[in-house]
Amino acid sequence: MLKTAFLSSAALVAFSLSASAQSENDLKVPPEHVVVTSTRIATPADQVASSITLIDAVDIDAHQQRSLPDVLRDVPGINLVQTGGEGGQTSIFMRGANSNHTKVLVDGIDVSDPSSPSGAYDFGKFNSVDIARVEVLRGPQSGLYGSDAIGGVINILTKSGDGPLSLSAAAEGGSFDTFNQSATVSGSQDDFHYRASLAHLHAGATPVTPLDLLPVGQKRNDDYFDNVTASTKLDYDLTQIFDLGFAGRYSNSLSRITGDAFDPITFASFPSPLQTRIDTSSYDARGTVHLVLGPVDQTIGLGYSSTVTSDMDPNNGSIPSSGDRIKLDWQGHVSIADGEVIVLGAETARDAIHLPISAGITTNAGFAELQSALPGLISGVDFHNSVSVRYDDNSRFGDRTTWHVAPVLAVAATGTRLHASYGSGFKAPSLDQLFESFPAFFFFANPNLKPETSTGYDVGLDQTLFGVSGGVTWFHNDIRNLIETDPVTFSTDVNIGRARTQGLETYLAWQPLDTLKLRADYTTTEAVDAGLHQELVRRPKNKISGDIDWQAMEALNLDASLLYVGSWIDGSRDFSVSRLNAHPYFTADIAASYALTDNLALTGRVNNLFDRRYENPVGFLQPGRAFYAGIKASF
16 A cells, blocks of 8 residues: 555755746736746746646635645545644645655755655644645646656745835734734835744644543643744846845744654553653755846745654654755756747655654756747637656666646637646655664665656546536546555565545635635545555545635635535554544634724634544544634734
């Protein structure tokens, strides 16, 4: 089966924000109708064939979502698994792929932790204060993005500064000892644009451990989370064709969670009476030089990311880890004819672990993409297509070539779009899998592991009729060479797994009034082990989400969201029972904001309105009904 280790540790790309903004202006298309991730350059959304979800700061504010897991929870094609409340370790399974099969970028920086066991990114510690836009691109995307993009890509773009000096601050408190604060300064002076934010999230009393798992007489310890994040975005336009950019982010998180203890007499595990303390610091930064030289619009970027974690487990002792990545990249695009654009790129990256072992890998890569537009090829029909190919050379396992093709056909008169994509993906073995052994447990690294690989396609139809938009997309993905523990020796990881994932994504969107927006999404997913013919764990078959956003008055905004997740296969808390049926759940959230003045607003929200009690994953309670209230000020 797909290897899903318990608590496994998974929109700006290779060019600067100023380059992206310039491309959007050149296109004369509103930013909310422009997609970057699917083609690596700003492209009108109706010309993009790949399945993509766009979430901007307005959406996030309306929902009052304070963390990245909250932002992504309702996205179609995604199953989000979080071990408890705020700050809990969070994994994403996109279109049934593994939790380490999603590429995550923040302002062009690959933020996955090279020292994590599987290479999966932990979404749980990312707050949403400075998010300007999130693009969720589904399907195999290694033809542009290389390793990790089997399930898709999540691209996060943070806010930039513009206009006169602006100061803003917010504070919020509520259930579970929640106390959140943030402050931001932004603006521009002549050709210099700046923005800096400081945010603090705190949840000090979240019940996570189910009481029926505790030994008789043992008290439950509530989880604790505290996060401080500082971020900045700077841009300087030297000329109209030459600018410099910098994006930086620092985050420190302190968590106290309930781990598991082991009874040597009964050989059973149970929630530990002593809490584990996890201290995580991450640094992410990227500088860019953007230059239009003749017909070539190009950017050079240098990025660095680092994650240092101290895991103080009272049952197993201190477990430190440290990893970093440095990456140099170049990207350029040029129009070679009317409607024909070539995108070229090259990059070199060094991933390294410094604790608990020392190891590293270098990857060199190059890619090319051709975007074609043939408007009016047939009367009233527009045709657009993108074709890409990428070559990666890894210092450990050698080379890998991937590709992607995505055509779309639009009939303006009928409001119809037909779209499809077909591509390949791969996931390189993690440094931990290649180099870190555990002799005391008779488990050893395998330096001969090969990449996990996939091919997949989707095909869909979008239709607008009488002001109502709807669409349906069928997807299919075959994944091979999956890395799993050797079923014979149980002493190492090997490439033996195969999986098949497929399903349907549908949506309806309607705006009956200028002040009222309605949307509903439904996803059905079938994810199976192709060898054992078993359902893969933590892949619900059905997911339904809905949202109502109403500007009831000029000063009052109301939002209500619903989420239903069907049953799925999971393991027990310690996976001593590897397959059990997990119960479906349904939640509802409401949020309201009221502008007292142009500079001052009150906010309030209720999460899990009907106080549904459920576990996701099994063995970890999700928070019950919670109330929050806050205030925002800007000057």
